[in-house]
Amino acid sequence: MPSTGMEADRWVLAAVDADVQVLELGAGELAVFDVERDESGAVLTGLGWTLERFQRRFGHHWVPGRVELSAGAVEFRPREPVASATPLALRLHEVDSVDAISKVFNKTVRVGVAGGHLLAFRCREPFAFAEQLRMAAGAVRATAA
Numbered sequence: 001m002p003s004t005g006m007e008a009d010r011w012v013l014a015a016v017d018a019d020v021q022v023l024e025l026g027a028g029e030l031a032v033f034d035v036e037r038d039e040s041g042a043v044l045t046g047l048g049w050t051l052e053r054f055q056r057r058f059g060h061h062w063v064p065g066r067v068e069l070s071a072g073a074v075e076f077r078p079r080e081p082v083a084s085a086t087p088l089a090l091r092l093h094e095v096d097s098v099d100a101i102s103k104v105f106n107k108t109v110r111v112g113v114a115g116g117h118l119l120a121f122r123c124r125e126p127f128a129f130a131e132q133l134r135m136a137a138g139a140v141r142a143t144a145a
Contacts (some may be wrong), residue, residue, distance in 0.1 A: 014069040014132045018123040019062035019077050020088065022055040026116030047094055051117050057086045067121055070134055072140070074111070076121075090119075092140040100130035109133065 026048065065078040074095070076088040090113055097112035107126040111119045111133070123129055 004045055010020070013136060014093065014129065016067050016121075016123045016125070016129055017064075018067045018076070018129075019064050021062050021120045021122070022051050022058075022059060022117070023060075023110070023120050024116065024118040025051055025055065036141045047113065047117065050088065050113055051119075054086055054088055064120060067123070067129075069129075069136055071136060074133065088119075092137045093144060095133070095137040098130050098134045098137065100126040102126055102142050 063078050064080075065076055068075045068077075072092060073090065074088075074090045078086060090111070094114040095111060096114060097110075099110045101108050102109060105122065107122065109121045109122065109123065109126045109130045113119070121129070
C-alpha cells in the first residue's frame with residue numbers, strides 16, 4: 001500500500017530491459033538553449049538539449065539499460081556505471097507517436113516526441129511495451145484536455 005503523499009505519476013507501470021538510440025533530432029530546436037522551470041522556479045533542462053547531450057555522448061550506437069514507464073514519464077537509465085550520468089526522461093505529454101516494429105533480428109519501439117525528435121527502444125516484447133506506452137500517453141492527454 002503506498003504511503004500518503006506519494007506522487008501517483010512516479011509509480012512504475014512497466015519496466016523492461018532495453019537498448020535505446022536517438023535516431024533523429026528535430027531541426028532548429030538545438031540552436032537555442034532550451035530552459036523550462038518547475039512550479040518552484042527551479043530550472044529544468046529542455047528535451048532537445050537532453051537528447052543532444054545523449055547523442056553527443058553515445059553517437060548513433062545502441063545503449064543498453066533499463067526503461068521504466070510511470071504515469072507521467074518514460075525514463076531510461078544506461079546500464080554501465082560510467083554512463084549513469086546520462087539518463088533520459090521523456091514526459092508523456094511530449095510523446096507524439098508510438099510504433100512497434102518487429103523484424104527478424106530487430107524488435108523496436110519507435111517514439112516520436114515534441115520537436116520532431118525520434119527515439120528507438122530495442123526490447124524483447126515491442127508490441128506489449130508500445131501498447132503500455134500508448135495507453136499511458138493517452139491517459140496523460142485525456143487528463144490534460
